[in-house]
Amino acid sequence: MDDFLVIDRVSKSFGPLRAVDDVSLAVRKGEAFSLLGPSGCGKTTLLRMIAGFERPDTGRILVDGQDITALPPEQRPVNTVFQNYALFPHLSVWENVAFGLRMSRRPRQEIRSGVDLMLDMVRLTEHARKRPAQLSGGQRQRVAIARALVNRPQVLLLDEPLAALDLKLRQHMLLELNTIHEQVGTTFIYVTHDQGEAMSLSDRIAVMNAGKVEQVDAPESLYETPRSSFVATFIGDANFFTGTAVELQHEGYVRAVVEGLGSPLVLSNGAISMNQTVRLMVRPEKISLTLKRPLSGDRVNAFPGVVEDTAYFGSHTRYRIRAGAHSIIAQLQRSRFSGGGIEPVRGTEVWMSFHPDEGRVVRLEGGA
Numbered sequence: 364m365d366d367f368l369v370i371d372r373v374s375k376s377f378g379p380l381r382a383v384d385d386v387s388l389a390v391r392k393g394e395a396f397s398l399l400g401p402s403g404c405g406k407t408t409l410l411r412m413i414a415g416f417e418r419p420d421t422g423r424i425l426v427d428g429q430d431i432t433a434l435p436p437e438q439r440p441v442n443t444v445f446q447n448y449a450l451f452p453h454l455s456v457w458e459n460v461a462f463g464l465r466m467s468r469r470p471r472q473e474i475r476s477g478v479d480l481m482l483d484m485v486r487l488t489e490h491a492r493k494r495p496a497q498l499s500g501g502q503r504q505r506v507a508i509a510r511a512l513v514n515r516p517q518v519l520l521l522d523e524p525l526a527a528l529d530l531k532l533r534q535h536m537l538l539e540l541n542t543i544h545e546q547v548g549t550t551f552i553y554v555t556h557d558q559g560e561a562m563s564l565s566d567r568i569a570v571m572n573a574g575k576v577e578q579v580d581a582p583e584s585l586y587e588t589p590r591s592s593f594v595a596t597f598i599g600d601a602n603f604f605t606g607t608a609v610e611l612q613h614e615g616y617v618r619a620v621v622e623g624l625g626s627p628l629v630l631s632n633g634a635i636s637m638n639q640t641v642r643l644m645v646r647p648e649k650i651s652l653t654l655k656r657p658l659s660g661d662r663v664n665a666f667p668g669v670v671e672d673t674a675y676f677g678s679h680t681r682y683r684i685r686a687g688a689h690s691i692i693a694q695l696q697r698s699r700f701s702g703g704g705i706e707p708v709r710g711t712e713v714w715m716s717f718h719p720d721e722g723r724v725v726r727l728e729g730g731a
């Protein structure tokens with residue numbers, strides 16, 4: 364069955380605050396799933412309810428068809444990797460990993476083979492005799508993961524797993540976590556406020572805002588077709604325009620007049636009716652910049668502006684461009700500016716353009 368971990372209409376309040384507000388989710392077996400959202404959105408509270416450290420006020424939590432809502436943490440088929448890893452400083456790496464199996468009084472041979480297998484999986488065999496203090500941050504985290512996986516939980520919860528690591532190590536561990544997940548095939552649930560992390564670690568992501576789930580989708584769908592402005596801005600950067608639909612065109616496009624832009628925009632229609640107010644979104648990297656007005660064919664969604672700021676990032680450059688009442692962010696790969704070798708600087712007049720398929724209607728207002 365597809366739905367392996369089921370959150371069924373779960374709510375949790377702290378005093379007057381609804382930290383988790385009627386959340387329903389279904390996570391598949393073996394999936395890498397993230398709860399993503401800004402600080403205070405309720406993701407940690409939801410994770411703690413799955414782990415059993417917190418009881419929901421209402422709703423149920425099921426794993427593989429079994430209702431675990433009332434079970435204490437140690438009786439759930441769930442284990443947690445905490446943000447600070449919570450390793451025993453006086454025990455060796457090997458003994459840290461063995462701890463859970465010793466507590467459940469497993470036969471000595473089973474403990475030995477289980478721990479050896481896990482250490483091999485997280486590539487720490489040669490560090491087995493060290494204490495946590497003798498390890499790097501990334502190695503410590505791998506000990507924590509091995510320790511949580513050794514008694515074969517059905518679901519592994521990882522709370523901000525990369526927060527304690529520096530940037531370089533974080534990038535390395537992103538790849539490492541994906542490999543570990545692939546190898547063990549266990550259902551992983553990450554909690555993170557970092558969209559990049561969630562995007563690269565997850566098969567699917569639940570974006571949370573103020574106790575509610577705004578959208579659940581694969582990373583690419585969240586990025587390409589966000590259903591709300593909140594999701595569009597939380598997952599990557601976005602330029603927004605508010606417009607009025609003035610023409611419904613064939614092949615599913617809509618022409619909208621945007622105040623203060625001087626040129627109508629044509630976008631994929633997101634089930635809009637005529638004269639409806641719409642919110643339109645285009646990602647910075649979907650905008651092309653040219654010095655001259657684009658030739659016919661590319662004329663749709665082409666409008667002039669003046670560069671206000673540029674920021675060079677090596678792999679790409681970002682431009683802030685004033686177009687009428689709008690301040691628009693465009694982002695180009697270094698090689699993509701088609702301006703005949705001239706790099707736009709502050710004050711350069713440029714044309715911006717984007718293909719109708721690259722624009723999105725993210726929120727419908729005042730209509731069906």
Ligand code: ATP
Pocket residue numbers: 377380382400401402403404405406407408409556
């Ligand atoms: P962060 O990334 O900062 O940890 P979060 O999205 O994980 O944020 P939660 O920790 O789930 O958010 O908290 C959701 C809300 O519930 C917050 O406003 C928080 O202050 C509140 N909250 C969480 N735990 C408790 C508690 N034990 N008592 C009172 N309020 C709490």
